[in-house]
Amino acid sequence: EICRQILDRPAPDSSHIEEEERPQLPWWKTKKWASHIILRMFERYGSPGNVISKEYKEFAEWFLQTFSSGLLTVLLKILDQYRSKVYVSPRVMTNTIDYIKTAVSHAFSWKMLKPHILVIIRDVIFPLMSYSDADEELWESDPVEYIRKKFDVFDDFVSPVQSAEMLLHNCCKTRKGILTQVMQIIMQIINTPNLGHKEKDGALHMVGSLAEVLLRKKIFKEQVEQLLMQYVFPEFASPHGHLRARACWVMHYFSDIKLKNPQVLEQIMRYLSNALLTDKDLPVKVEAAVSMQMFLISQDDAAPYLNNQIKEITMEVLKIIRETENEELTTVLQKIVCTYSDQLPPIAVEICQHLATTFSQVLETDENSDEKAITAMGLLSTMETLLAVMDEHPAVLASLHPIVLQVIGHVLQQNVFEFYEEAFALVCDLTSKSISPDMWKLLEIIYELFQKNGADYFVDMMPALHNYITVDTPAFLSNQNHVLAMYNMCKSILTSNNTEESECSAAKLLEVIILQCKGQIDNCIPSFVELALMRLTREVKTSELRTMCLQVVIAAIYYNPTLLLDILQNIPIPVPDSSITDHFIRQWLHDFDCFLGIHDRKLCIIGLCTLLSLGDRKPTVLSELPDKIIPTMLMVFDGLKRAYVARATEGEEEESEDESEDLEDALSSDEDDVDEMNPYYKNMAKMVQEKGAEAGFQITASIQDADSDDDDDDDDDDDEDGDELDETALEGYTTPLDDEDNPNAVDEYILFQDVMTTLPSTDPAWYTMLTRNLNASEQKQLQEVFQAANQRKEMKRSKQIEKSGGMLMAA
Secondary structure, three states: OHHHHHHHOOOOOOOOOOHHHHHHOHHHHHHHHHHHHHHHHHHHHHOOOOOOOHHHHHHHHHHHHHHHHHHHHHHHHHHHHHHOOOOOOHHHHHHHHHHHHHHOOOHHHHHHHHHHHHHHHHHHHHHHHOOOHHHHHHHHHOHHHHHHHHOOHHHHOOOHHHHHHHHHHHHHHHEOOHHHHHHHHHHHHHOOOOOOHHHHHHHHHHHHHOHHHHHHOHHHHHHHHHHHHHHHHHHHHOOOHHHHHHHHHHHHHOOOOOOOOHHHHHHHHHHHHHHHHHOOOHHHHHHHHHHHHHHHHHOOOOHHHHHHHHHHHHHHHHHHHHHHOOHHHHHHHHHHHHHOOOOOHHHHHHHHHHHHHHHHHHHHOOOOHHHHHHHHHHHHHHHHHHHHHOOOOHHHHHHHHHHHHHHHHHHHHOOOHHHHHHHHHHHHHHOOOOOOHHHHHHHHHHHHHHHHHHHHHHHHHHHHHHHHHHOOHHHHHHOHHHHHHHHHHHHHHHHOOOOHHHHHHHHHHHHHHHHHOOOOOOOOHHHHHHHHHHHHOOOOOOHHHHHHHHHHHHHHHHHOHHHHHHHHHHOOOOOOOOOHHHHHHHHHHHOHHHOOOOHHHHHHHHHHHHHHOOHHHOOHHHHOOHHHHHHHHHHHHHHHHHHHHHHHHHOOOOOOOOOOOOOOOOEOOOOOOOOOOHHHHHHHHHHHHHHHHHOOOOOOOOOOOOOOOOOOOOOOOOOHHHHHOOOOOOOOOOOHHHOOOOOOOOOHHHHHHHHHHHHHHHOHHHHHHHHOOOOHHHHHHHHHHHHHHHHHHHHHHHHHHHHOOOOOOOO
16 A cells, blocks of 8 residues: 555656656655565465465455555556656556556456556557667667667566567457457558658567467468568668668567468568668668578578578678677577588688687677676587587588687686586587597696686586597596596595585596496596495485495496405495495395486496306305395386387477467456466376377376475475486486497396396306295296397397398308
8 A cells, every 4th residue: 555655646847857867766766666566566476376375375366356446546547647748767667567467367457457458558558669769869879789778688677668568468368359459559550641660660569579469360360471561571671770670570570470472481581681681780680680590490491592692691690799799699690500501611610710709809898797698608609509510521620629629728727617618518519529639638727627616517527528538538548647637526526515416427427437448447446436435425315326326336346346346345434234345235226216217227237237147256245135136127127118118209209289270368358367387287297198108108297386285395205107208317428338339238138138047057046046036927027028138139130130231141
């Protein structure tokens, strides 16, 4: 009520004060905060169906019915002042319009607003969305600042223009009959004889803001193509730069249109390319570039129309990126690079040099640091895209490497930590196929950086570090300092106060080294194993970290079981009432259900198979647990089977497309627009269950509302059926075990079958102990695993025949 009274009181006349200074006057500051408070109260606690927590549901109903009348009366009065040319500060306008936008969704408040809404649209929204005197002055005086302002996402939050767009869109989308009446208003404006260029801009602005709704309403989408040709296309030749820019902007928002005439698409692409290449006004070029990108994304047939000009277009985009330092344009360039990878090799080096120079330029300017950072990240991401698409052009790639390496060196050596993530991504790209002498020198720089202040970025370094180990393993092992650097980084992470995500990555790196360098690093294995086991002596909060540390030791079993058992016997870690070997194996078997994905389960099976085959050298604790070993392995195999099925079906799944012929979610006057995402979640849950069934397993987990009272976040007994759907986060760091194309790679099914068929003759007593208490279900599972092993043997043999040209003869 206090806020309502503050907003209702007339502000003293301020016409004698400069307009830029008026928002700082005490009256307008007070009104700004009063409008902000009622808006936040309504959005968070007073809007039924949209409150931040279910406990406010009753309060929201009370708030809506108690305060709507009084507050809306005052807010409508503020809008009436604006339409009567009485000054209202931008922030108060923004908050007022945002409140009304939310009120439109509720039947109770909509009934109060409905009689006024068309007047609001015509006399408030339309003027706000029209080209203003301030826009014109900024366009003429500082076009770069004009572009920055128009593309500033932070400015949108406090802009009455953006709020006006959203109110217009919400009214037309959610309330029956409003879209038709609004389009009549727009057509009436746009067909006015001698219409001013600023008003024409406002009408086109409104059309573009309604693009999504128009394209989904059957009655309108049939007419959109003609509307664009009649009212938008002519503005590409307008003498007013802002209308040429608006034409590009409108086309951007209609890029999803299904055109009946293919020649219209050709015409659109010609308009946009001409605007980009020939227009004298920078804002027009920027809007043309962004719109062009949207058509390349949305229209499959758009790309060929730019083939003949793509080099000129690319260089022009690079030029305006340097002039404007606009982050939107870096995504435009990325799309161009991806789409026209075959045409760009001749200028790829020039593109990369341009990006590097612009990146240095952006780093040297201190103004608008947040925006500059986004732009700089975009430039680095574009370099990454360029490297990826030039992958099939080795000569070009070789010329790009020194330029990119220089940029990486600048970021790392100057400690520009804001861009470490992007820099390490580029290091990963430069080391993905081969590792040059310069890249080995860069590893030294990375290690030095880690020692100074880089531990927080260890997870970002991981892909590049993995490449250093796996891409050229002989070179990695040729210098002991390489291995020592990796170990020291892992040791620092695992013995200091770091996140468990970083610690998981460190343990994974140790595992990768062990598996990649089998038989070549005997002297390192004791240190690696001790480091992993020592971490387990301290508190471990997540099963992921515990499993990763166990996997380091399991990898060492695969590396050399005798060596590992000797290490465990001599390791200086006290374990009460047990040896470290016994404790480790018991923990391993206990945690078998924490091994997820394919790699982790595969390593688990291979490690157990290795122990089972040790004969007299096997740890004595195994003889104490014979009834647990095979059932545990069968359960791991069951998880493996589902993980393989999930991976095989992953590429076949397609996103469900909403091809609704008509947008039928407009509401009548007595309906509320609440909980808009629920239908989406229901459809998503249905799709997940269907796909799960296709993959051979049942999904029983459900998608819960974020406000659900069932707060089970801390429950460790999560539904296991979801574990097979995705590979573990670290599974992308491949090892020789994961190379299924290698005919000599270990197959866990075949290995298990070989072990189980060999044991009866080599160690019959041990085999009997392992299998004597298997129940009927477990015996059936065992046979299924053997059948899978036979199938895999046959597949391997078929691949070998195919690889050798079909010349292998049957045995």
